[in-house]
Amino acid sequence: MDSLTHIALGACIGEAFFEKGFGKKAMFWGALAQSIPDVDFISSTWLNTSEALLAHRGFTHSILFALIIIPIFALTADRIHRPHNIAFRTWILFFAAEVFVHLFIDGFNNYGVGWLEPFTHARYSFNTIYVADPFFSIWPGIAFFMLIILNAYSPKRTFWWKVGVIIPFIYLGYCTINKLKINHDVKEIFATQHIPHERYFTTPAPLQNWLWYVVAGNDNGYYVGFRSLFDRRKYINFQYFPRNDSLLKAVANHEDLQKLIRFSQQFYTIEKYSDTLVFNDLRFGQIIGWENPKERFVFHYYLQHPEDNKLVVQRGRFEKWDWQIVKGLLRRIEGN
Structure with a gap:
């Protein structure tokens, strides 16, 4: 806390x-x-x-x-x-x-x-x-x-x-009861939507306990989506993010890389932003992901520009938030 x-x-x-x-x-x-x-x-x-x-x-x-x-x-x-x-x-x-x-x-x-x-x-x-x-x-x-x-x-x-x-x-x-309910629902959804996964987790979206962030996948990549306790359909609009481990060849000897992989508990993806590779730890959520399913992840670490990584866990936590985003969060909590 x-x-x-x-x-x-x-x-x-x-x-x-x-x-x-x-x-x-x-x-x-x-x-x-x-x-x-x-x-x-x-x-x-x-x-x-x-x-x-x-x-x-x-x-x-x-x-x-x-x-x-x-x-x-x-x-x-x-x-x-x-x-x-x-x-x-x-x-x-x-x-x-x-x-x-x-x-x-x-x-x-x-x-x-x-x-x-x-x-x-x-x-x-x-x-x-x-x-x-x-x-x-x-x-x-x-x-x-x-x-x-x-x-x-x-x-x-x-x-x-x-x-x-x-x-x-x-x-x-x-909150624990909510967690058990969400986990029960997402397991059914994984089966009905044929979501391949070796590992998954569910965790609340910011500042409440009714809208949950869901990540499931394996070493190839992860499916990311949101589910509200009040959703009527047993369905999640998943977005797929490849893990892109092949991009790490360029920084295989990077001193921070193994620490980041250990910290992420394998829930990570690699992306390229302009001139640098970015390590995303998926556990900390997606910036306003309930509004834009393809948004960046809150935790993104610049592998080739480590000097730009201060407050990395907090970097995108409330980026792009305004009153419209708050209203969108409330609407998404209401369910679909």
Whole structure:
């Protein structure tokens, strides 16, 4: 999830653990602990783009990192707040909840999380919720605001931390049901439309959980399309994108190429833009693809101009968006 959501959710969990006056201090510790796995963003200051892509949500999002950082936080908080009547076990449970909730919910996005680093470089992702979903984030955000302004001993604080913690996880469960429904539908569609594939994934289109982006294919290429939960026809208007591995002969020794292939989990295509080869990671979606099925992919990396690859994951996320595009997204969500 995005950083602001982690901060707000962490603060609400802190309030839930301690309440009764200590809650606002716990909110600070909760926000800090919930954010600590994202300390890996610092690595982008010395790593090149392809290395930073693999570093993000890597070791600092691993179970091993959690087991190291949790007692460090617990010992620090226990010492800073002496004298107190909080058992050390409570500190451990509190920081464990914060850190593991971060690792858990990040796994529901499409970036992939290295839970078992450094023992394996496998990335785990459920592709269930968009990385910035306002329907998930608004509840901890509102609760965080209310907990900040309420008196430390207000009886209303219990209600608000429940809003900030329970409702987002109910929504996450709803998103999981949506995911199962979409996967069931697309498997039927693959069969009826004769879509050849060795691998596939479904993930939400931006900012909601009703329109889903679908990619299926093999080493030759991928079929890309969108399906709404409200579509009445069991049909997807797929566009085919060849993988074009043959184009990679010109850059076979490129230092970033193997890192990008590993990062993409094989969901990639190669294109030529003007004078450079472009590596597309299909997992991050297509720029307004529900409007223009042949649009570029959000993640496109210039293999022969690496200096132009800053913020590569974010480059096209909301490119070309305007009010007409938003209305088109809403219409597509309504179904066809």
